Amino acid sequence: MAEPTEDIQIKVAANAAEQFVESYYRTINNPQQRSKLTSFYIKPTPTLPLQADITLNGNTISDPSELQSFFENQVAQTNYEVGSFDCQVINTNYNVGVREGQLAPDKDGKKMSILVMISGGVRYWKKEGVESETRGFTENVVLVPNWEAQGPKAAKGEKKWVIQSQNFRLVL
Amino acid sequence: MQRVSAPPRGPRSGGPTARGGGRGGIQKRTAGPRPVKVDKDGDLDMDAGVGAAGRGKSGKGRFESPVPSGPKGAVRGRAAGPARGGSTRATQHAIERGLRGEQVNVREGRLTTPGTTLQVEGLMSSKAASNSDGGLQSLEGFLERKASGRDSKSNRTVKIKKSHLRGDLVIITASQEDIEAMLKLDQFSFAGATLTIKPHEPAPPPRKEISEKTEGISPGTAEIKDKLKAILASRYDVDLKLLNLSSLGQDAGLLEMGLGSLDGKTTSKLFPALMVVCDSLFDSWKAKQEAIVSVTLAGNGLSNVTNVTALAQTFPDLKNLDLSGNNIAEIKGLESWRWKFRHLENLVLTGNPLETQTPNYNIEILKWYPKLLTLNGVQVRTPEQVAAATESINSPIPISGPDFRDVGQVGENFVRQFLPLYDSDRTALLSAFYDAQSCFSMSINMSAPRDRTHGSPIPPWAIYLPHSRNLTKINNINARMSRQYRGIDQIQKVWTDLPATRHPDISTQADKYLIECHPQPGLADPSGQSPHGVDGLLLIIHGEFEEEINSSDKGSRGFSRTFILGPGTPGGPPIRVVSDMMILRANSPLAVPSHPLNPTQSSMPAPGVSPEQHQETVTKQLVEKTGMTPEYAMLCLMETGWDLNKAFVAFNVNKVIPYGLLVQPVY
Numbered sequence: 001m002a003e004p005t006e007d008i009q010i011k012v013a014a015n016a017a018e019q020f021v022e023s024y025y026r027t028i029n030n031p032q033q034r035s036k037l038t039s040f041y042i043k044p045t046p047t048l049p050l051q052a053d054i055t056l057n058g059n060t061i062s063d064p065s066e067l068q069s070f071f072e073n074q075v076a077q078t079n080y081e082v083g084s085f086d087c088q089v090i091n092t093n094y095n096v097g098v099r100e101g102q103l104a105p106d107k108d109g110k111k112m113s114i115l116v117m118i119s120g121g122v123r124y125w126k127k128e129g130v131e132s133e134t135r136g137f138t139e140n141v142v143l144v145p146n147w148e149a150q151g152p153k154a155a156k157g158e159k160k161w162v163i164q165s166q167n168f169r170l171v172l
Numbered sequence: 173m174q175r176v177s178a179p180p181r182g183p184r185s186g187g188p189t190a191r192g193g194g195r196g197g198i199q200k201r202t203a204g205p206r207p208v209k210v211d212k213d214g215d216l217d218m219d220a221g222v223g224a225a226g227r228g229k230s231g232k233g234r235f236e237s238p239v240p241s242g243p244k245g246a247v248r249g250r251a252a253g254p255a256r257g258g259s260t261r262a263t264q265h266a267i268e269r270g271l272r273g274e275q276v277n278v279r280e281g282r283l284t285t286p287g288t289t290l291q292v293e294g295l296m297s298s299k300a301a302s303n304s305d306g307g308l309q310s311l312e313g314f315l316e317r318k319a320s321g322r323d324s325k326s327n328r329t330v331k332i333k334k335s336h337l338r339g340d341l342v343i344i345t346a347s348q349e350d351i352e353a354m355l356k357l358d359q360f361s362f363a364g365a366t367l368t369i370k371p372h373e374p375a376p377p378p379r380k381e382i383s384e385k386t387e388g389i390s391p392g393t394a395e396i397k398d399k400l401k402a403i404l405a406s407r408y409d410v411d412l413k414l415l416n417l418s419s420l421g422q423d424a425g426l427l428e429m430g431l432g433s434l435d436g437k438t439t440s441k442l443f444p445a446l447m448v449v450c451d452s453l454f455d456s457w458k459a460k461q462e463a464i465v466s467v468t469l470a471g472n473g474l475s476n477v478t479n480v481t482a483l484a485q486t487f488p489d490l491k492n493l494d495l496s497g498n499n500i501a502e503i504k505g506l507e508s509w510r511w512k513f514r515h516l517e518n519l520v521l522t523g524n525p526l527e528t529q530t531p532n533y534n535i536e537i538l539k540w541y542p543k544l545l546t547l548n549g550v551q552v553r554t555p556e557q558v559a560a561a562t563e564s565i566n567s568p569i570p571i572s573g574p575d576f577r578d579v580g581q582v583g584e585n586f587v588r589q590f591l592p593l594y595d596s597d598r599t600a601l602l603s604a605f606y607d608a609q610s611c612f613s614m615s616i617n618m619s620a621p622r623d624r625t626h627g628s629p630i631p632p633w634a635i636y637l638p639h640s641r642n643l644t645k646i647n648n649i650n651a652r653m654s655r656q657y658r659g660i661d662q663i664q665k666v667w668t669d670l671p672a673t674r675h676p677d678i679s680t681q682a683d684k685y686l687i688e689c690h691p692q693p694g695l696a697d698p699s700g701q702s703p704h705g706v707d708g709l710l711l712i713i714h715g716e717f718e719e720e721i722n723s724s725d726k727g728s729r730g731f732s733r734t735f736i737l738g739p740g741t742p743g744g745p746p747i748r749v750v751s752d753m754m755i756l757r758a759n760s761p762l763a764v765p766s767h768p769l770n771p772t773q774s775s776m777p778a779p780g781v782s783p784e785q786h787q788e789t790v791t792k793q794l795v796e797k798t799g800m801t802p803e804y805a806m807l808c809l810m811e812t813g814w815d816l817n818k819a820f821v822a823f824n825v826n827k828v829i830p831y832g833l834l835v836q837p838v839y
Contacts, residue, residue, distance in 0.1 A: 007649065010652055059569065059570060060575055074568055083618070083619040083757075084617035084642035084755060086753055089611075090750060096693050113694055115736060115751050115753060117615075117753045119757060121620065136757065138714060142692065164694075167688060169714060169763075171686075172761075
């Protein structure tokens with residue numbers, strides 16, 4: 001199999017980034033949806049016990065469920081607004097966790113790792129009425145294929161791309 | 173995540189480092205296991221302290237002392253001087269209306285100079301209308317940004333002086349020049365709505381006879397105003413920055429004017445009129461804020477604050493307020509100030525029936541005023557507590573120092589070389605770190621929020637726009653392709669187009685940066701030997717730079733720049749940039765850690781946990797983080813006194829671990 005062409009790379013990566021930016025912040029902004037946050041991250045499996053690498057404001061978070069329960073329990077409301085984002089393909093043939101025999105590149109760009117960089121503003125409400133000023137943030141996310149969503153037995157609605165690493169920083 | 177103590181920094185589910193042994197990782201190319209210079213948090217210790225330890229400045233939690241810094245052009249001086257032109261007449265109208273019992277609207281009174289106001293329609297139908305302030309602040313920010321960026325030749329920043337809502341319209345006051353700039357934004361779209369922006373025609377004066385009097389005001393009104401000015405002047409203490417409005421009922425001057433008392437039994441015009449006069453004495457909000465930090469309303473027989481509520485509009489930033497010796501019996505009497513005085517630090521309520529009739533009123537008051545330090549002369553909070561609380565509202569995620577998980581100093585060395593070379597010799601930089609596969613792109617976030625006190629003008633964006641790959645705006649696939657630059661030649665071409673920059677010196681101005689990095693698995697192996705890929709580093713620099721477009725256009729910008737660094741192609745530079753992505757924004761100081769030192773991961777046993785249990789827990793944690801066998805993890809921990817952080821650092825430094833000691837290969 002051949003490497004994906006440049007235009008396929010860019011299309012697929014931009015779509016993945018767009019979808020991520022749209023759905024991730026919508027999920028985090030909606031307290032009722034926050035129970036779905038962990039679905040955005042890679043899941044460690046016996047063959048690939050790798051956890052997503054998450055750092056928020058310099059604090060390392062050991063696993064996505066910790067992040068989810070933090071947002072579920074400690075933040076009344078958030079309003080993340082994305083001002084700009086950009087993405088690049090890091091590796092056209094990302095093979096972490098891929099079995100021998102399936103190491104060849106995918107011409108449709110399904111095996112890429114993608115760096116997404118987001119800049120925006122965020123406001124937090126700790127409880128009703130107590131609201132922060134708008135602060136600026138930069139977020140970097142590396143998206144990798146969700147291998148589970150690619151098999152024939154994959155559940156419907158599984159995310160095609162999941163977070164392998166995430167670094168969030170308030171910059172204002 | 174814990175709220176108070178931050179999670180461990182340094183120790184991690186180590187993916188890449190854990191399997192460092194065999195694969196072509198980035199560390200393979202460094203000569204042997206060099207000790208990584210880290211502090212106990214696992215932060216990279218750059219000389220001047222990029223790490224949290226070097227950040228002394230907090231900015232938050234400093235409270236301006238109410239002690240005056242010396243006399244400033246204050247009320248007393250002004251009161252004696254001649255009446256100023258401009259807003260005077262409008263103010264007099266306002267006073268007159270106030271005295272007649274019509275609604276006093278100070279701001280409006282100032283808003284009627286033609287050519288300096290405009291009206292904006294459309295906010296109500298925008299998404300911002302659901303903001304707590306109706307979207308006003310967000311609209312202001314939008315107009316200022318857009319209007320500032322319009323004229324690429326000038327560096328001028330458009331500044332809105334005042335804005336308020338009137339029905340569906342937003343009325344905005346600014347200098348004539350700025351108003352003209354903003355009028356050009358007519359039909360711009362804002363938060364999903366189209367704005368209609370027109371010059372504002374002031375409402376006709378409420379009384380016909382006033383508008384007919386072209387030569388000023390009836391002598392009666394002017395006289396009243398002068399008297400009030402004189403009374404205010406005698407009650408102002410310039411050294412204490414205190415406006416003493418106590419016992420107004422006994423003020424001979426006021427009694428003579430017959431303006432009534434404030435006790436709350438009748439509605440009084442006195443106080444609104446006083447406030448209007450106060451407001452007219454200052455050129456700017458800031459001047460007023462600086463001149464008066466304390467007000468006493470003691471001994472006025474107030475049973476509630478209804479008659480004096482205008483104080484909150486005129487002096488919203490007061491730090492000290494004395495309401496002692498009044499007749500306030502219930503907390504309800506203060507209710508109209510529930511959301512006012514957001515900077516109040518010192519409140520005196522002694523000598524009110526409240527003290528005996530409403531037990532625990534103090535608890536309620538503490539809730540109302542989150543910055544209150546002293547109530548009735550007793551300290552109720554420390555400035556540190558206030559700062560911590562404010563910070564936790566502003567960011568529920570604690571702000572810690574940089575998470576800098578370097579591998580063999582690759583990240584540190586890169587940053588030290590990259591920043592000066594990008595300023596001085598981009599060609600040399602390209603040949604040192606970039607190759608045919610390196611990818612560069614940049615995007616602009618023009619709507620990035622900005623610290624409102626940070627008023628330096630934003631240099632025009634025009635020069636960056638043709639390159640901006642902000643995917644919220646660039647939707648066309650061709651543009652998306654052409655704005656991503658691959659290989660030295662393409663990147664060099666763009667970098668030649670981009671303005672010259674000067675980044676702050678990392679060794680002397682480390683506080684201007686926040687730099688983080690962590691290992692990044694699964695990069696393509698340029699040598700082709702590792703089909704599963706090799707490890708690299710994801711490195712992020714947040715900071716600012718000075719830029720010079722030409723000799724007249726200078727300014728500073730905020731940026732974040734993310735790199736993926738990986739091992740280079742055989743024969744080429746040892747480390748290469750795989751990805752280089754930059755986001756530009758208006759410059760504002762970076763959010764700095766709220767704690768001067770990072771709370772270190774507590775390796776102390778929690779109360780009620782036996783040492784054995786603790787040892788078991790940390791062993792488990794280390795196994796999880798490193799992939800070592802429990803035996804080896806315990807060995808590591810025993811050598812480091814059961815300190816998880818130290819053990820992990822030791823693990824990282826002595827990465828040479830026999831394969832058998834790993835639980836299992838990670839891939």
